[in-house]
Amino acid sequence: MQICRDLPSLRAASAALHAGGKRLALVPTMGALHDGHIALVTAGRAAADAVATSIFVNPLQFNPNEDLSRYPRDEEGDLDKLRRAGCDLVWMPPVEAMYPPGSATVIEVAGPTAGWEGDARPGHFRGVATVCCKLFLQSQADVAVFGEKDWQQLQVVTRMAADLDIPTRILPVETVREVDGLAMSSRNRFLSSQDRETAPVLLRVMTQAAAAIATGGTVEAALQDGLATLRGHGFAPDYLALVEAETLKPLAARRTAGPMRLIAAARLGTVRLLDNIAVG
Numbered sequence: 001m002q003i004c005r006d007l008p009s010l011r012a013a014s015a016a017l018h019a020g021g022k023r024l025a026l027v028p029t030m031g032a033l034h035d036g037h038i039a040l041v042t043a044g045r046a047a048a049d050a051v052a053t054s055i056f057v058n059p060l061q062f063n064p065n066e067d068l069s070r071y072p073r074d075e076e077g078d079l080d081k082l083r084r085a086g087c088d089l090v091w092m093p094p095v096e097a098m099y100p101p102g103s104a105t106v107i108e109v110a111g112p113t114a115g116w117e118g119d120a121r122p123g124h125f126r127g128v129a130t131v132c133c134k135l136f137l138q139s140q141a142d143v144a145v146f147g148e149k150d151w152q153q154l155q156v157v158t159r160m161a162a163d164l165d166i167p168t169r170i171l172p173v174e175t176v177r178e179v180d181g182l183a184m185s186s187r188n189r190f191l192s193s194q195d196r197e198t199a200p201v202l203l204r205v206m207t208q209a210a211a212a213i214a215t216g217g218t219v220e221a222a223l224q225d226g227l228a229t230l231r232g233h234g235f236a237p238d239y240l241a242l243v244e245a246e247t248l249k250p251l252a253a254r255r256t257a258g259p260m261r262l263i264a265a266a267r268l269g270t271v272r273l274l275d276n277i278a279v280g
């Protein structure tokens with residue numbers, strides 16, 4: 001497994017992996033890897049001839065009041081997991097290699113950035129879209145693999161790649177969960193043991209709300225019940241919403257055509273949990 005920390009070595013490694021018309025998959029991450037990330041690497045291996053993983057904690061997608069400085073980092077553990085998963089190349093640039101002095105270009109996606117994480121984290125998707133576009137161009141990946149856990153991010157990146165005619169195909173992978181249903185996330189390690197026990201209530205509430213909506217209950221009642229249950233268990237919910245799956249536009253009533261998604265963000269202790277499931 002080759003480790004690249006500067007752009008010339010990444011370009012050379014990518015060219016070597018592309019030799020003979022071979023296809024390269026990229027898995028963008030911020031490190032502190034868990035089995036959810038490894039599922040993306042496995043999906044990348046199945047979809048292409050070689051897999052690259054990027055590990056870059058992107059300052060551009062964090063607000064000044066967010067957890068950039070305490071974002072979990074585990075370089076040795078990450079490299080070990082990636083070796084075992086059959087990753088061919090790791091791209092881990094320092095911040096100055098990603099954003100050299102004088103960098104002045106950002107990517108602003110409209111549409112699916114509106115609302116939800118876009119409201120909770122102003123500027124977040126500008127940072128995500130900018131770094132993903134750079135990662136696609138730097139690696140020349142044929143396929144880029146993203147988790148459905150970050151549903152809005154997946155739609156934003158898919159929109160950006162389509163709008164900018166980027167030839168990298170976006171490949172979604174289903175959310176990987178702990179046995180009790182909690183979506184795996186690097187930030188779960190910051191849950192207290194009591195909050196860790198409570199955390200799976202989020203998926204249970206969402207599953208109940210989705211079932212109520214799918215079987216003809218009113219959206220408003222299902223969401224209000226869900227929010228009340230979450231508060232009763234000590235969550236501070238940011239949102240629980242039914243949306244059009246691709247545009248993230250809120251739905252006040254069940255859709256008769258086209259996919260719907262139930263999306264949620266809720267704070268438990270100091271951790272902000274995100275989750276989403278299909279409806280119907």
Ligand SMILES: Nc1ncnc2c1ncn2[C@@H]1O[C@H](COP(=O)(O)OP(=O)(O)OP(=O)(O)O)[C@@H](O)[C@H]1O
Pocket residue numbers: 028029030031036037039040145146147148149150173174175176177183184185186187188
């Ligand atoms: N449980 C999961 N199942 C599937 N994909 C996941 C899961 N968790 C993260 N991913 C995906 O891995 C990629 C990198 O995500 P990231 O490094 O932010 O991990 P994370 O665990 O989501 O961290 P965070 O705690 O910051 O949300 C993203 O495409 C994300 O959707």
Ligand SMILES: CC(C)(CO)[C@@H](O)C(=O)[O-]
Pocket residue numbers: 028029030056058061128131132150153
């Ligand atoms: C896609 C990503 C690696 C961009 O920094 C990040 O937002 C993440 O880890 O989901």
Ligand code: BAL
Pocket residue numbers: 061150153
């Ligand atoms: N998983 C999304 C990256 C972030 O929280 O900044």
